[in-house]
Amino acid sequence: MTTTTPTTVARKPLDWRRVALHAGCLAALLVMLYPLAWLLATSVKPADEVIASLNLLPGKLEWSNYETALDGVNDVSVTRLLTNSLLIAGGAVIGNVISCSLAAYAFARLRFRFRGPLFAFMIATIMLPHHAVLIPQYIIFNQLGMVNTYWPLILPKFLATEAFFVFLIVQFMRGLPRELEEAARIDGCGPFRSFFSVILPLTRPALITTAIFTFIWTWNDFFTQLIYLFSPEKFTLTLALRSFVDASSTSAFGPMFAMSVIALLPIVLFFLAFQRFLVEGMANSGIKG
Amino acid sequence: MTTTQTQAAVRGPKAEVPQKPVRRRREGAAWVFLSPWVLGACVLTLLPMAVSLYLSFTDYDLFNAPNWVGLRNYTQMFTEDPRYWRSVGATLTYVVIAVPLQLALALVVALALKGMKRGRAFYRSAFYAPSLLGASMSIALVWRAIFNDGGTVDNLFGTGGWVNKPGWALFAVALLTVWQFGAPMVIFLAGLQQIPGELYEAAEVDGASRWRQFLSITVPMLSPVIFFNLVLQTIQAFQVFTPAFAVSAGKGGPADSTLFYTLYLYDRGFVASHMGYASAMAWVLLIAIGAVTAVLFRTSRSWVFYASEGDR
Numbered sequence: 190m191t192t193t194t195p196t197t198v199a200r201k202p203l204d205w206r207r208v209a210l211h212a213g214c215l216a217a218l219l220v221m222l223y224p225l226a227w228l229l230a231t232s233v234k235p236a237d238e239v240i241a242s243l244n245l246l247p248g249k250l251e252w253s254n255y256e257t258a259l260d261g262v263n264d265v266s267v268t269r270l271l272t273n274s275l276l277i278a279g280g281a282v283i284g285n286v287i288s289c290s291l292a293a294y295a296f297a298r299l300r301f302r303f304r305g306p307l308f309a310f311m312i313a314t315i316m317l318p319h320h321a322v323l324i325p326q327y328i329i330f331n332q333l334g335m336v337n338t339y340w341p342l343i344l345p346k347f348l349a350t351e352a353f354f355v356f357l358i359v360q361f362m363r364g365l366p367r368e369l370e371e372a373a374r375i376d377g378c379g380p381f382r383s384f385f386s387v388i389l390p391l392t393r394p395a396l397i398t399t400a401i402f403t404f405i406w407t408w409n410d411f412f413t414q415l416i417y418l419f420s421p422e423k424f425t426l427t428l429a430l431r432s433f434v435d436a437s438s439t440s441a442f443g444p445m446f447a448m449s450v451i452a453l454l455p456i457v458l459f460f461l462a463f464q465r466f467l468v469e470g471m472a473n474s475g476i477k478g
Numbered sequence: 479m480t481t482t483q484t485q486a487a488v489r490g491p492k493a494e495v496p497q498k499p500v501r502r503r504r505e506g507a508a509w510v511f512l513s514p515w516v517l518g519a520c521v522l523t524l525l526p527m528a529v530s531l532y533l534s535f536t537d538y539d540l541f542n543a544p545n546w547v548g549l550r551n552y553t554q555m556f557t558e559d560p561r562y563w564r565s566v567g568a569t570l571t572y573v574v575i576a577v578p579l580q581l582a583l584a585l586v587v588a589l590a591l592k593g594m595k596r597g598r599a600f601y602r603s604a605f606y607a608p609s610l611l612g613a614s615m616s617i618a619l620v621w622r623a624i625f626n627d628g629g630t631v632d633n634l635f636g637t638g639g640w641v642n643k644p645g646w647a648l649f650a651v652a653l654l655t656v657w658q659f660g661a662p663m664v665i666f667l668a669g670l671q672q673i674p675g676e677l678y679e680a681a682e683v684d685g686a687s688r689w690r691q692f693l694s695i696t697v698p699m700l701s702p703v704i705f706f707n708l709v710l711q712t713i714q715a716f717q718v719f720t721p722a723f724a725v726s727a728g729k730g731g732p733a734d735s736t737l738f739y740t741l742y743l744y745d746r747g748f749v750a751s752h753m754g755y756a757s758a759m760a761w762v763l764l765i766a767i768g769a770v771t772a773v774l775f776r777t778s779r780s781w782v783f784y785a786s787e788g789d790r
Contacts, residue, residue, distance in 0.1 A: 221608060222604075301512070302505070316771060318717050324530055325757075349518050446619070449615075450616070467606070
């Protein structure tokens, strides 16, 4: 449906198809961003404006919602909750990056017995429902006296249990030219030297993708934290928000959503800073697979 | 993650004739690199699976030693527990509604963005953002408020709050999944960009309509990616927990309509401490997901087309 009469040779005709496409995308975007706009607006609304008002813009800005939120829940301040969340997510990131890159290097580059079956098994564990192993894992950690500590949340990441990232890094390493290691081998590098000095620096994009996804998924995780942590001072932001779940009164809406904004902020910042890695990482997971 | 990938990996690189001593040293090195993964796979995956299989035949409650009860957990689950079947029903309804809607939307948006020259990167990122935020408790709470009595949806359509109506609450949760269509959309878009342009040019020359091109080029060429997304999203949908927990305050209500399988498993295992029963539930889930995946793989032979199999 392109218009047929261009006014000048140099100037392209107005492409109505494209205009409609952009209009459609923008409209879809607005609908999709509505929940986020609603969240931001509600976090600064006074209690009496929250309900029965379609108007997103608050009549007056109620910053005290954030002051209440900063006080935290159950006498635990938001700073503490934020630190706890960061501690768990940070530990998970370090664990995943180290353990998954080690395993990935073996699968991508080294030859060993049972490599084929083990690789197939690793792929199969990507699809394994988390809940199938959850209860015995809980029992094991319970026996070890680690329930209500951060160990059950961090330790598994140091053992490459998130096979998705092993797979992601394997795919990336397979794309690196083999000549690099051949050259390193001729120069007398063993597998360890060539991993640390040749392969690892080149794998940085995949490691960054792994780090960011691990951070975001751990940050958002609720189920595992819910079963392992029960002392309020060990709670994360996600678990603290949970205590609002039972509160149905709308008077708590302002502080509750102020805290929700605080909890989402790190993810939004990560997304804005690393969106290229995230989108590319997600795209590659499907294509090269 | 597709079959070709796995097969390729199983075959491994062929053209390599290493010298014996080097090979042996490398073999040892490989196990050093693999050791964390091997430990994790044994202690945190295989052992737990075996343990939970054993526990599923016991009355273990976390505090007392487990007693063997044979198949009682399973018979109770299948024949005497109406809540169990309601949780199965809720989960299946949710999967069947949410996954196709989400994938259809993802494909439509990917097709729209494919032909776009300017702004594609912007839209791609913007549409992708909910996939990262949507799994959070924050968004789940927003969802509950928007779909509650007096919330936005109630005000706009006058339907009342969805989360308090048995027949409706599930749709509110399903819409949250649809909202996160960005991740499969990004994968679709990458797949669309891999389809060689010559195919469309040739079809254009032959006078094929755009719809015809979509059916005869896009769908078959994209089918491995469609399959990948279908498997991945189905498996993830079976395991959804946070939004159902938030929407129903952890109870699965109203009238068990959002009592998803995982929510009921949590309730049996960690609230009621019936670890044996919950283990049995976990194994049924594992087998069910395995069966669904197997069926998807089986049917895939008739509709998934791998370009490398035939000649392009």
